Amino acid sequence: MMRCSDEALVLRRTPFRETSLLLHCFTRQGGLLAAVARGVRATGRSAVLLDRAALAGFHTVVIGRSARSAQGLSTLTSVEIMHPRHRLMHLATALLAAQVAQEILYRFMVPFEPNPNVFELLEWAWNGLDTGADPLSVMGICQGRLIRALGYGWRTDCCAGCGITARLAYFSAKRGQVVCDRCAAPYIGQTIHGHPAQAGHRLFPLGNHLHGVLQHLEWTEDFDRLPRTDKAVLYRIGQACLVQLGKAPLLSDPPFRQMLGLHPVDSLLPA
Ligand SMILES: [Zn+2]
Known part of the structure; x- marks a missing residue:
């Protein structure tokens, strides 16, 4: 399992499975890639700590992600707004x-x-x-x-x-x-x-x-x-x-x- 942190611009979001989002990101060091933000659409007890608001809009965010291989589908582990554009x-x-x-x-x-x-x-x-x-x-x-x-x-x-x-x-x-x-x-x-x-x-x-x-x-x-x-x-x-x-x-x-x-x-x- 590889883990990394990178600046990212979220280009597209689509609902994925029951409670997740599939994100198309353009990252500074990894280029275009897809990442799953698990559980961000869930409510109540099953809601996760990922900040869904940070994934909306046109901000530059810092994401943490993990993947099985360099070109595998990533799982988002953290997200934080670095440069907001509201x-x-x-x-x-x-x-x-x-x-x-x-x-x-x-x-x-x-x-x-x-x-x-x-x-x-x-x-x-x-x-x-x-x-x-x-x-x-x-x-x-x-x-x-x-x-x-x-x-x-x-x-x-x-x-x-x-x-x-x-x-x-x-x-x-x-x-x-x-x-x-x-x-x-x-x-x-x-x-x-x-x-x-x-x-x-x-x-x-x-x-x-x-x-x-x-x-x-x-x-x-x-x-x-x-x-x-x-x-x-x-x-x-x-x-x-x-x-x-x-x-x-x-x-x-x-x-x-x-x-x-x-x-x-x-x-x-x-x-
Ligand atoms: Zn000429």
Whole structure:
């Protein structure tokens, strides 16, 4: 029997047997794993000492767990709130944003594979959402950072077509890289069999500000001052890259977009 203690973010809870909960956790040192919180749904004499409130919501908790093997189903032995976040679960748009972040983890992370960078990113996103920060901004930055932290490309230094480092005017979701205006030209404003030619290449215009934003993915004052349309483009770039990587759209994206009043599908800008 192995025992350990670790920081954890509880992603999902489902009733398990008569009185228990099955928790899907993302732990700092153990990655994604499942743990059973025995007896937490019981009442009266059979109730256990595990704090059920600590398992609800979006707190960073410290859990103790035991398991027969490194990748076996864990049993929760203790739980304590380390960093509370009480507001997020009462903010409808923030909740939908948290769903998007969670789906990215489930889709792109392998169970039991730790990734402290991704752990800290999720905490960063939950902190922002919990303090009432704009969910579109949080997710725009969070997605880009997640794509990089998960080891997928997100190159912003040179053109995917010719390699030059100037006149970088578009971002290609297909390549996960910026494209210069000359290399993009053949795909902009043309139609193939009546459809916009850039559709297959998912080229996003970067305007004056977005190239810098894509490079640093930092929440600066300049970022804060960006028009909402630019923040929406940053979010759409992240989603388009994730679709490209995962070969399917995220289920949590349409409800989030709808709540924000964004277009239900990517409307590509005319050249
Ligand atoms: Zn080029």
